[in-house]
Amino acid sequence: MSDNDTTRRRVLKIAGGTTVVALAGCLGSEDGSDGSSGNDSMNNESMTDDSMEESRTMDPEEAPRAEIDRFSEEAGTLMVRNEMNDLPDPDDPIDFDRGPFITQGLGPGGEAVEYYNFDVQPVEPAPIYAFFRENGDPVENQRNVIDVIPGDEGYNDFWHVHEVTVPDDYEANTVTSGADLMEHDVEITPTDSIKNCPVVPDGSTATKRAGDEDEGLIEGWYDGKVVSYFLFEEAPLEATDGNEVPVSPIYVSFNTNPDEDGGGPQSGFMTEAMSDQTHNVVASLPGDGSYSPLWTVNVYDNADFEGVSDLDTATSATILDTDTATVNCPVVSVGME
Template structure:
């Protein structure tokens, strides 16, 4: 893509303007996120999706189509450890191996370069993508201007110092125009722009709990769920394909999370175990979920940030 140029001219006081030559001018090329191409994003392709894969009949949004995550199947009503009602978004299966996101800082400063978009190098469906990103701090010179670089390759080619931190952020990459209006603790629900190989990408951020990598991995927390058809290796329509059991006339499940964002062990990456749907009416908190008949443990790790605790 093309950059635009900012021309910086320095003329020493008392020196004739005609004495200036090319060495007195410094030209910086800046990427403009307002005019840059937008990267193609498809969370529901066979390459990107696991539980949420587009078919001709399931109605999942097309590639690059804006997604309303405030409607099913992208949001679920569940239960907290003590039986309190919670709601969480469903961003599908994710790895415990985080992907890197590069955040730029001027040398000697503790806040990111103002106006600079963060940089990623993988998209949904590409090898190594994860909604969970481990922050890599990039140190740039004092005269660096926001968006001089817009790709990981440029960071490397300039030889900027990179420091991998332990800080983890939950930022699902989504198509432009997507919405997910719920957050905890007054966090903004707006969509954020970033760079991917000199193209603009859009992502949400969920900061209901500060996260750090644990032994290089995304931490997980348990969730206990019940499906309309208990998981059966010989039945492709069982388990997640059959949907969650809900209360009569309601969208309320008895899926029980083991932790809340106020708990030290909380993580929005949930390790899914299933209990027998015959026990659905008996399950109303973590104790009853754990004691219910198990029909599958550690079935998947899913990104489901809690966004409502009425």
């Protein structure tokens, strides 16, 4: 059995109800218990026996895979493929452990940190559907279902977990798309949980984590096709009262200031001489109550670069632009040498 096959079939068994439900939001549910925290179900009836008689299951190992392109003009904002860069082709595996996909920055106290760069993402999460029996147990072997992939309108790396309740006679992987889901009388309950699960081409790698979650790929369903995604759980995320992804500030400087020709992101982050170390400062770290991997970007004058070493000095620098974008940059290392 290949490493990929092992990853696709792996089972994550966690003791404790709420933890299992939270993980099931991005992991294909295989074992666990209840712990629903949601309300306002979309439908009040579960699947009927008659609705399942004509359903057919799909084998994820034999199903087609969706083509994933994170760098098309439709999918990318800061990272769009052109003749001048070396961004991977559509559906080519991405190595996120190399530039420009990983950055060395600073924490609020001046700690050295690393974070991945998954480009601009909106604050409104997309729904992901996780399947449970009427007794609260996750449906063994059922892959989660999403409605959008990179390039689709409404796509987001951040997913709002919705619990789907199915009867005991439901067969795993009968539902493999949002259309399938809506064809049945099914109870769908939104939870409070948000998961950071970037959809990527199969074979992609991102080996660093600040938490203890598996760094391998997880499989889901999109429109009857298999997709792969990472899971970043360095800190729990809950939807805001406005049903948005929480955000936290980050302060950055570029080689050329944004108000100059060729300035801003296209000029690259300013770094220390002969080093990849930026003075980009995140305002919070995993474990802080205010932490979020979705950062609101504030740009400070690169003339202040040498004087910026922590959050206090970053906020005291000359700020050129505030809240210019929200970017998905999960912190994956703190205090490395």
